[in-house]
Amino acid sequence: MRHLNPFYVREKAVVPELVLAVRALAVYLLLTQEFPFNGNQGGGRFYPVIGLLARIGTDEQFNMAVRLLFLAGTGMLLFSRFVRLGALGAGLAFVMGPLSCQTCISVAHLFTGCVFLCTALSNDVTGTNLIRFQLAVLYLGADLNKISDTDWWTGASIETLLVTKHQIASYMNAASIFPPGFLSQITGIGVIVLQMSIAILLFFRKTVVYATLLALVLHLPMVLLMHMTFGPFLFALVVAYGSLLSWPPSLACDSRLHSNVLVKWLGILDFNDQISRCAGHERDSPMRWLRTALYFLPHPVILLALTVLTAAMVRYGKLLPLTILTIAAFWMYVWPQRKSAAIEPRPVS
Amino acid sequence: MTSSTLKKWLPGLLFLSTQLVNTLYELTQDTRTLSWAPHTTQVFYRIEAFQNGAALGKQAVEARYGIAQTQWEAHAPGNLRRLIASVEAQLPGGPDSVRIAYRRNGAPERTYLWKARL
Numbered sequence: 001m002r003h004l005n006p007f008y009v010r011e012k013a014v015v016p017e018l019v020l021a022v023r024a025l026a027v028y029l030l031l032t033q034e035f036p037f038n039g040n041q042g043g044g045r046f047y048p049v050i051g052l053l054a055r056i057g058t059d060e061q062f063n064m065a066v067r068l069l070f071l072a073g074t075g076m077l078l079f080s081r082f083v084r085l086g087a088l089g090a091g092l093a094f095v096m097g098p099l100s101c102q103t104c105i106s107v108a109h110l111f112t113g114c115v116f117l118c119t120a121l122s123n124d125v126t127g128t129n130l131i132r133f134q135l136a137v138l139y140l141g142a143d144l145n146k147i148s149d150t151d152w153w154t155g156a157s158i159e160t161l162l163v164t165k166h167q168i169a170s171y172m173n174a175a176s177i178f179p180p181g182f183l184s185q186i187t188g189i190g191v192i193v194l195q196m197s198i199a200i201l202l203f204f205r206k207t208v209v210y211a212t213l214l215a216l217v218l219h220l221p222m223v224l225l226m227h228m229t230f231g232p233f234l235f236a237l238v239v240a241y242g243s244l245l246s247w248p249p250s251l252a253c254d255s256r257l258h259s260n261v262l263v264k265w266l267g268i269l270d271f272n273d274q275i276s277r278c279a280g281h282e283r284d285s286p287m288r289w290l291r292t293a294l295y296f297l298p299h300p301v302i303l304l305a306l307t308v309l310t311a312a313m314v315r316y317g318k319l320l321p322l323t324i325l326t327i328a329a330f331w332m333y334v335w336p337q338r339k340s341a342a343i344e345p346r347p348v349s
Numbered sequence: 350m351t352s353s354t355l356k357k358w359l360p361g362l363l364f365l366s367t368q369l370v371n372t373l374y375e376l377t378q379d380t381r382t383l384s385w386a387p388h389t390t391q392v393f394y395r396i397e398a399f400q401n402g403a404a405l406g407k408q409a410v411e412a413r414y415g416i417a418q419t420q421w422e423a424h425a426p427g428n429l430r431r432l433i434a435s436v437e438a439q440l441p442g443g444p445d446s447v448r449i450a451y452r453r454n455g456a457p458e459r460t461y462l463w464k465a466r467l
Contacts, residue, residue, distance in 0.1 A: 137385070156455055
């Protein structure tokens, strides 16, 4: 029965890091309504790329089946021990979008589907490595597309994206300082170098924190400049990178540093026997709350709260505070783990 | 690596290898479907469809092809050509010809013309 509890992440076929990642992603997608044939991904089947998909049922039946596949998959991965089967359903629904609808082609949705599918194909031996290699394949593929395109070396692609298409005033002001096209050319070449560097760093587990740092440098300026999160893409990226950090099976309270009240509350919602209570009763302060929230960040309840907060900030367009929160979380929680990043996650019974 | 370890790695590695191979294959094509090409190309296009010499209205064009008549396409010009070809191959009552005028990454305008077989 305890597998019905979405906060319970032990005793699954995949490591807790992946359970938490796909559960957070599923909650985010449900809250933002970003799922196949919904929102930005079109209304349903439309001249499929694969002819066979055009011959399965009526459009209404097909679209309903894809939506049900996603909902059943997310339900299963959230409320059962069959996380892989649920992730397979959700992932297939996402891949079905671009395959069965030519006007729904979306790299953001494809990547989200691949995070689910990599989880479905993971096990106790592969740990989180398939997600790591999936990220490497993403950056390598994106970089090959840019390397082989002259417009990325001349800057024409960036110039069209940021100046002609989105008309971003801050970028245009910065570009006006330099000779015409110079900033776009430097930015285009910079993106090519950054993406290749990230792909190379991701091939080694011990350098994933450095890859994450470069990913922030690559993606966050685009979020602020274009004021968009590219549908579910950025959150899928965050959970993918987040899953590469080790989930601590035990978190001990230090009464000299942590808030006794907060730890007590987290203890009530501790379904994984992860928390040991505080020994003393020191007086609370905002600094203690911050230290407690940071140290207990891997607690599933805190991760869910952050997921809901992120969905709300994206919903109401608060991308600057969200960016600051992301940088703060990286600086205070992820960066200190650069020395321990080489440790492989293992299943927790 | 033991055979049981290999078995556990194999499905995932095949999945990732397929993506890489498909990305390389799509580099040789003018379309981007299941390819890792996020916002790599910016194509500004305009679709016009003609019946007996008269242009179809904006609503008729958008209803037929499922996309805006004039808009940005963020993948590849070939995706537009494939869409027009697919619709005209399957949906009856189509126009005599369809013209897509497009500019890729701000380059000079190019034109693709689809004509019904008489």
